[in-house]
Amino acid sequence: MISAEEQLSIFKHRADEVLVESELLAKLRRGKPLRVKLGADPTAPDLHLGHSVVLTKMREMQDLGHHIIFLIGDFTGMIGDPTGRNVTRPPLTREQILANAQTYAQQVFKILDREKTEIAFNSTWCMPLGADGMIKLAATYTLARLMERDDFKKRWAENQPISIHELLYPLAQGYDSVALKADIEMGGTDQKFNLMVGRELQKQNNQEQQCLITMPLLEGLDGVEKMSKSKGNFIGFAEPAQEIFGKLMSISDELMWRYYALLSTKSDAEVAALKQNVHPKDSKVGLAHEIVARYHSKFAADKAVADFEARFKQGAMPDEMPELEIHTSGRGIGIAQLTKQAGLAPSTSEANRLIDGGGLRIDGEAVREKGQICAAGTQFVLQAGKRKFVRIRIL
Amino acid sequence: MISAEEQLSIFKHRADEVLVESELLAKLRRGKPLRVKLGADPTAPDLHLGHSVVLTKMREMQDLGHHIIFLIGDFTGMIGDPTGRNVTRPPLTREQILANAQTYAQQVFKILDREKTEIAFNSTWCMPLGADGMIKLAATYTLARLMERDDFKKRWAENQPISIHELLYPLAQGYDSVALKADIEMGGTDQKFNLMVGRELQKQNNQEQQCLITMPLLEGLDGVEKMSKSKGNFIGFAEPAQEIFGKLMSISDELMWRYYALLSTKSDAEVAALKQNVHPKDSKVGLAHEIVARYHSKFAADKAVADFEARFKQGAMPDEMPELEIHTSGRGIGIAQLTKQAGLAPSTSEANRLIDGGGLRIDGEAVREKGQICAAGTQFVLQAGKRKFVRIRIL
Numbered sequence A, B: 001m002i003s004a005e006e007q008l009s010i011f012k013h014r015a016d017e018v019l020v021e022s023e024l025l026a027k028l029r030r031g032k033p034l035r036v037k038l039g040a041d042p043t044a045p046d047l048h049l050g051h052s053v054v055l056t057k058m059r060e061m062q063d064l065g066h067h068i069i070f071l072i073g074d075f076t077g078m079i080g081d082p083t084g085r086n087v088t089r090p091p092l093t094r095e096q097i098l099a100n101a102q103t104y105a106q107q108v109f110k111i112l113d114r115e116k117t118e119i120a121f122n123s124t125w126c127m128p129l130g131a132d133g134m135i136k137l138a139a140t141y142t143l144a145r146l147m148e149r150d151d152f153k154k155r156w157a158e159n160q161p162i163s164i165h166e167l168l169y170p171l172a173q174g175y176d177s178v179a180l181k182a183d184i185e186m187g188g189t190d191q192k193f194n195l196m197v198g199r200e201l202q203k204q205n206n207q208e209q210q211c212l213i214t215m216p217l218l219e220g221l222d223g224v225e226k227m228s229k230s231k232g233n234f235i236g237f238a239e240p241a242q243e244i245f246g247k248l249m250s251i252s253d254e255l256m257w258r259y260y261a262l263l264s265t266k267s268d269a270e271v272a273a274l275k276q277n278v279h280p281k282d283s284k285v286g287l288a289h290e291i292v293a294r295y296h297s298k299f300a301a302d303k304a305v306a307d308f309e310a311r312f313k314q315g316a317m318p319d320e321m322p323e324l325e326i327h328t329s330g331r332g333i334g335i336a337q338l339t340k341q342a343g344l345a346p347s348t349s350e351a352n353r354l355i356d357g358g359g360l361r362i363d364g365e366a367v368r369e370k371g372q373i374c375a376a377g378t379q380f381v382l383q384a385g386k387r388k389f390v391r392i393r394i395l
Helices: A004-012 A021-029 A049-063 A074-079 A094-108 A123-138 A150-157 A164-180 A189-204 A241-249 A253-263 A268-277 A280-295 A298-315 A335-341 A348-356 B004-012 B021-029 B049-063 B074-079 B094-108 B123-138 B150-157 B164-180 B189-204 B241-249 B253-263 B268-277 B280-295 B298-315 B335-341 B348-356
Strands: A017-019 A035-040 A067-072 A117-121 A184-188 A211-215 A323-326 A360-362 A379-384 A388-394 B017-019 B035-040 B067-072 B117-121 B184-188 B211-215 B323-326 B360-362 B379-384 B388-394
Touching (some): A017 A021, A021 A211, A074 A094, A074 A123, A123 A164, A123 B074, A184 A189, A241 A280, A241 A298, A348 A360, B017 B021, B017 B189, B035 B164, B049 B067, B049 B211, B074 B164, B117 B123, B253 B268, B348 B360
Parallel strands (some): A184 A211, A323 A388
Antiparallel strands (some): B017 B211
């Protein structure tokens, strides 16, 4: 095993924050595998590249011999949001949660080592707390401390309702760290408050406190907002190779370098060399190849590159082109209507004539069905004839 | 059974607030016994006259045929205040709670009819809620609503800590009303917020909402602060007849009329007649007799009056005399030291000489032991010789 100092430097690489570094070093110096916790909400089984940032870091830890615990928050998942205000948190049945957990596991093991990962469910220790245990848990924190959380602070200041049960969720999550005797808890930078609760509760329970490692949040395909399923700006682990490849080829050059930093296994030096010596389009192909190979196979990645190059040559797609966002409130839009709105045809009947003649292309591939619906959450290059291109994003 | 309107007028008599009157009238008009809830904390088994105000009102309801439920809050009692900040709320064992409940019952039945009173324990329905049920209960209220409670509002404004579990207690109490299907909940005016939570939770559970009847808070012997055990300004149900009598004789005339209004069974007209025609000292003896007879017996009350009159004649105790509060931080004070501090002797040795000569009296009775400690929470008239009197209160 490599030295504690070297391990720490691997842990810190590309991390947003490591807290508390001296404590983590002391833990590492003991030379025993550390218990590394990552909590996951069982409501959204589709993992995307945003999740992979932290998972990749955990894989590195796993390869160094540390014990990875993938914790499914089924206790809170079974309750959901009883007020019904938060539609993304419907209560889930035991069966749904188990199904989601399985889907989760399948995807997680594209990055983590299946053999060396413990999957845990927090209902195991939260349910036995009982009504009285929940009250005792609630007694461990003051309102003032919880209201330091940005989300709560903001909503309180804006007179937005905060249900009392929402105050209990961070405590239940913190209690998970006590139950698991976690040495390290991982999360996005937006999770720092919740991870700190775990530290605090461990202290109250006379345990050694966990260290926190927060990883930067990955921007979505739009390059602005955090990648998330609800924003439709994501690339899912489970998407077809072609789809992942196409989406990655559609991002801006700036975002590509960000993705290189957070997603690629290439070293900083290798990325710097790419930036210096290689045309951005080729670097983008390289990134897309690496990601597709990870979630599918090298074979699938090679094929995606070949297909793309073929279409690219045929269409002679330019690097720069107009961009257009179409807001459909999630309903999607018909191809003829879209072509008209993108200014590639004066009317929908002209658009249909274009399709009949094989002159309308999506990502270089000819559109065949006039009734085709372009779904919300997709993005692609729409091409009329040889020279008119618009980069489209459907919302 | 008398009419709904007449019953309502009995309910309202001397009550601070009846909420909502029209709903209560509708309940009464159905002609069925109403379920009347009173919640009690199992931590303080010594009931005092302050509690009797609401209990007396409930006895009137009971005599009208309504169903009285005396609810012991053993669920929250078993938990206490886990933060340990509130020393009056230590967690209690099941055995302690049952013992306290029994002591409670013995005292409560000095006023309520034992045969017609249901005693309930809220652990019966709170424990089966489980950890998940407690979270669902917590989801029924928003933080903003709970923070309307004066106590919370004040502490928040003053940056005093509020533990999260304290937010759960009013919800558990409100849930008791749901479990009991209460028609009416009784309490002191300071309980209004908590009783309103019960109304709200019943509504959320599609139940008919309980009405509230709040009774005024009885001032303690000092005539200023609410009567409470912790303030030491109380008369307990379980105190000896002599003690109750003496304490009542020591209150001011103004407070005596307040006690007549809230504690006596005399009608408003009878009390008005006393005020007009009888010397205040004799009215005070009448009140003290009535109260002692209630908690002991008519025989004990007659004896207390006779003893008092004998001492009064012997000592010729005046109506007006200096008053003195001695602060001992609960430790009490030796009689000689007290006599000196009260200005009845120039030194403790002079005080001891006074005792030796039989010239020092407490409530007319000669002090015999020089080492006697006067306990905190007591009050009495200290008399030196025939003409020097000081009304003493030990704190």
